[in-house]
Amino acid sequence: MADSGSEDIAVIGNTDLTPLESENNLKNTMVEKGTSLLKKMEISVAEAEKRTGKNAVNMQETYTVYLIETRPVDAASEGTNPVLDSLWKRYSEFELLRNYLLVTYPFAVVPPLPEKRAEFVWHKLSADNMDPDFVERRRVGLENFLLRVASHPVLSSDKIFYLFLTEENGWKETVFETGFQAKADSRLKALNATFRVKNPDKRFAEMKHYGDELQSVISQLLRVRARAADRLYGVYKVHGNYGRVFSEWSAIEKEMGDGLQSAGHHMDAYAASVDDILEEEEHYADQLKEYLFYADALRTVCRKHELTQYELEMAVQDLTSKKQQREELATGTIRTFSLKGMTSKLFGQETPEQREAKLKMLETQIEEGEEQVKERNAECDEFVKSAWVDIERFKEQKDHDLRESLISYAIMQISMCKKGIQVWNNAKECFNKM
Amino acid sequence: MSAGTPRSLASSGQKSIQDICHPLSAEESALSRIPDVLNPGSDLILPNGTPVDTSSPASSSSLLNRLQLDDDLDGETRDEQKYNITTEFDLPEYSVRRRYQDFDWLRNKLEESQPTHLIPPLPEKFVMKGVVDRFSEEFVETRRKALDKFLKRVADHPVLSFNEHFNAFLSAKDLNKRQGLALLTKMGESVKYVTGGYKVRARPVEFAAMGDYLDLFTQKLGTIDRIAQRIIKEQSEFLMELREYGPVYSSWSSFEEDLHDPLEGVSGCVSNCSSALEELTEDMSEDFLPVLREYVLYIESMKNVLKKRDQVQAEYETKLEAVVFREDKKTPVPSDVEKCQDRVECFNADLKADWDRWENNKRQDFRQLLTGMSNKNILYYEKCLAAWESLIPLLQDKQEAKGETN
Numbered sequence: 017m018a019d020s021g022s023e024d025i026a027v028i029g030n031t032d033l034t035p036l037e038s039e040n041n042l043k044n045t046m047v048e049k050g051t052s053l054l055k056k057m058e059i060s061v062a063e064a065e066k067r068t069g070k071n072a073v074n075m076q077e078t079y080t081v082y083l084i085e086t087r088p089v090d091a092a093s094e095g096t097n098p099v100l101d102s103l104w105k106r107y108s109e110f111e112l113l114r115n116y117l118l119v120t121y122p123f124a125v126v127p128p129l130p131e132k133r134a135e136f137v138w139h140k141l142s143a144d145n146m147d148p149d150f151v152e153r154r155r156v157g158l159e160n161f162l163l164r165v166a167s168h169p170v171l172s173s174d175k176i177f178y179l180f181l182t183e184e185n186g187w188k189e190t191v192f193e194t195g196f197q198a199k200a201d202s203r204l205k206a207l208n209a210t211f212r213v214k215n216p217d218k219r220f221a222e223m224k225h226y227g228d229e230l231q232s233v234i235s236q237l238l239r240v241r242a243r244a245a246d247r248l249y250g251v252y253k254v255h256g257n258y259g260r261v262f263s264e265w266s267a268i269e270k271e272m273g274d275g276l277q278s279a280g281h282h283m284d285a286y287a288a289s290v291d292d293i294l295e296e297e298e299h300y301a302d303q304l305k306e307y308l309f310y311a312d313a314l315r316t317v318c319r320k321h322e323l324t325q326y327e328l329e330m331a332v333q334d335l336t337s338k339k340q341q342r343e344e345l346a347t348g349t350i351r352t353f354s355l356k357g358m359t360s361k362l363f364g365q366e367t368p369e370q371r372e373a374k375l376k377m378l379e380t381q382i383e384e385g386e387e388q389v390k391e392r393n394a395e396c397d398e399f400v401k402s403a404w405v406d407i408e409r410f411k412e413q414k415d416h417d418l419r420e421s422l423i424s425y426a427i428m429q430i431s432m433c434k435k436g437i438q439v440w441n442n443a444k445e446c447f448n449k450m
Numbered sequence: 451m452s453a454g455t456p457r458s459l460a461s462s463g464q465k466s467i468q469d470i471c472h473p474l475s476a477e478e479s480a481l482s483r484i485p486d487v488l489n490p491g492s493d494l495i496l497p498n499g500t501p502v503d504t505s506s507p508a509s510s511s512s513l514l515n516r517l518q519l520d521d522d523l524d525g526e527t528r529d530e531q532k533y534n535i536t537t538e539f540d541l542p543e544y545s546v547r548r549r550y551q552d553f554d555w556l557r558n559k560l561e562e563s564q565p566t567h568l569i570p571p572l573p574e575k576f577v578m579k580g581v582v583d584r585f586s587e588e589f590v591e592t593r594r595k596a597l598d599k600f601l602k603r604v605a606d607h608p609v610l611s612f613n614e615h616f617n618a619f620l621s622a623k624d625l626n627k628r629q630g631l632a633l634l635t636k637m638g639e640s641v642k643y644v645t646g647g648y649k650v651r652a653r654p655v656e657f658a659a660m661g662d663y664l665d666l667f668t669q670k671l672g673t674i675d676r677i678a679q680r681i682i683k684e685q686s687e688f689l690m691e692l693r694e695y696g697p698v699y700s701s702w703s704s705f706e707e708d709l710h711d712p713l714e715g716v717s718g719c720v721s722n723c724s725s726a727l728e729e730l731t732e733d734m735s736e737d738f739l740p741v742l743r744e745y746v747l748y749i750e751s752m753k754n755v756l757k758k759r760d761q762v763q764a765e766y767e768t769k770l771e772a773v774v775f776r777e778d779k780k781t782p783v784p785s786d787v788e789k790c791q792d793r794v795e796c797f798n799a800d801l802k803a804d805w806d807r808w809e810n811n812k813r814q815d816f817r818q819l820l821t822g823m824s825n826k827n828i829l830y831y832e833k834c835l836a837a838w839e840s841l842i843p844l845l846q847d848k849q850e851a852k853g854e855t856n
Binding site: 226229230233237241243248250254257264265271272275279419422426427433436440443444450 | 674681684695716816824831838
């Protein structure tokens with residue numbers, strides 16, 4: 017196992033992170049002991065920058081790029097100056113990577129990207145994509161995404177992922193060359209179509225239901241939390257008015273003046289403290305959002321399983337009908353209605369040669385059909401096996417991460433209460449001096 | 451919204467109303483028991499120079515008033531809360547039951563009979579039905595404290611404590627007759643002052659300063675009142691959101707296994723914080739806002755006193771002017787002009803002394819009010835802190851337990 021300990025492997029390279037953020041990132045990323053990639057390299061999304069350029073339709077556009085830094089683990093632990101690989105990527109490239117992974121590993125619960133547009137905002141928070149706070153939170157989210165992929169037992173060894181981290185130019189072309197796009201399109205079409213599975217797998221159905229419920233409850237939580245944040249902001253800020261009026265009042269007082277004036281300052285401090293409080297809470301909201309999107313990834317896997325199952329069932333059905341046709345042809349009995357059968361009855365039997373030819377064709381089709389059923393069966397089994405392994409892994413990760421999130425949320429609340437007590441104690445001291 | 455049946459309040463024992471002869475007719479012997487509870491630092495000398503007669507039963511420092519709440523015995527006067535007032539010298543001497551309107555009567559009589567003095571304020575008379583529960587324990591208690599403060603301040607005052615109405619209030623069984631008269635005389639008095647019509651020419655600087663200060667101070671109090679109301683409103687709306695927020699964690703826990711307890715814990719925690727917040731807003735509504743409003747009313751009455759002083763001075767100035775321009779310079783200044791001068795000087799002296807007393811009381815009152823506000827907020831945060839801190843081990847516990855079973 018890694019000598020530096022599992023926590024050191026996921027060290028974040030960005031020193032701009034507050035201790036809480038670092039802690040959160042560490043806690044949020046469950047580093048699998050078996051992941052080869054993170055044993056070799058440290059990954060971080062260090063910075064964000066604005067760029068302008070021409071887009072596909074030759075129009076000027078402004079966009080943000082993110083700096084991905086990787087460095088070999090060994091060099092860092094030896095204390096020598098590590099070789100830094102760094103390249104800039106846009107959000108859209110992250111999206112491309114994720115789509116590729118989704119198609120290539122359909123059984124995997126693929127880690128989600130941070131949201132494209134700010135949602136569940138409370139009114140002071142900017143919904144503008146260019147807002148520096150939003151960009152910063154997105155940077156953290158993208159880093160989290162990379163770390164999660166890098167710690168995934170299957171996804172971490174993907175070549176395209178590796179190239180994403182190491183190749184700046186030409187990576188996009190490489191991805192497209194894999195031809196995943198076509199597969200993606202057909203998959204998407206099939207997934208979006210409505211189909212009914214005859215024997216749904218109970219476990220997957222339950223999982224899908226769980227994913228639905230998780231998505232619904234987290235959405236609700238985020239919505240109410242945003243409204244509460246708005247109100248809390250109001251409560252704190254109005255106290256700032258006390259600061260002003262105490263100051264004015266102290267001007268017309270003699271002995272009471274000093275106490276009032278200093279108390280007023282504490283009221284101002286109290287009002288100002290809410291900005292930091294809510295900024296910290298936003299991290300909690302981001303952690304919840306990650307699992308909101310994870311719920312969607314989970315549902316996607318269940319849906320893909322359904323599709324696989326459906327396709328198997330279709331193949332079986334097809335094979336069965338072909339076999340039946342052969343039987344009828346061989347024995348001459350028509351058990352199933354077919355237009356051909358009717359016409360042949362009406363207009364006379366086929367010639368033995370025609371029958372032979374038909375039988376032969378059916379035989380080949382049946383052979384192919386059996387092959388296909390075998391394949392699809394194997395596919396299905398394989399899918400179920402791998403998916404279920406990943407779902408179990410995901411469940412453990414989710415339980416761990418969300419528990420950690422709740423703990424850090426409680427810690428945030430404790431800190432807020434302590435600050436409140438301190439401010440009011442300070443104010444009380446001043447009032448006592450009045 | 452009608453008031454519910456008053457809950458039975460803890461009574462510290464009913465003291466029988468003792469039939470004591472009116473204090474003003476008391477014999478000397480009965481008064482020899484008066485302990486000297488004089489505040490060593492204070493000089494009990496009337497503003498006009500005469501020392502306080504400490505042998506009077508109503509002398510300020512020998513009175514110890516205690517207010518006790520009592521149930522309404524007959525029940526038909528449900529709408530009127532009665533207060534038990536006990537006046538002690540050493541042992542309980544007088545015990546009477548009074549309603550709020552009796553206090554109101556007393557204050558009016560004091561204002562009439564001692565127009566040159568600042569009379570301490572009463573808690574607000576009118577409370578909006580449906581906003582504040584007039585029979586809630588908290589409301590009655592708050593009012594009781596304010597009424598107690600009122601009586602103590604009157605008892606503390608070197609002049610007011612001698613007032614006959616005050617004595618009657620403390621000792622007489624029945625105040626009813628006086629109430630009717632009070633209404634008439636009050637009207638008469640106010641008419642007298644309004645139609646004065648004199649304009650003061652040389653208002654002394656200190657009284658002008660008092661007036662200016664009171665105007666500014668009232669403004670500030672109004673602002674503080676508005677801010678406090680706004681905060682209460684915002685807190686109430688925050689509370690509403692919290693009451694929706696907590697239960698979401700509960701419904702989440704219902705379809706989780708490992709996370710069930712942690713999520714339930716968070717839900718419970720948020721619920722505790724909600725209750726704490728509700729208590730904070732209620733306290734502020736019941737304790738903080740009323741005091742501010744009382745002060746505004748108090749200041750109104752003080753401004754009236756200042757106006758009266760101006761009028762008395764104006765009257766004097768007019769009369770003086772008439773005399774200055776009299777034909778016969780040899781005849782002495784008529785006595786009524788001298789009386790006027792006396793009145794002005796007395797008034798000014800009384801007012802100055804009372805102003806200082808008022809400033810002191812004001813300082814105390816606001817120190818108490820604002821530290822009270824701080825305490826309420828501290829208590830709120832302490833409750834929330836306790837809730838969240840007790841949650842942490844619960845959140846971490848399962849992890850360790852799970853680690854062991856793994």
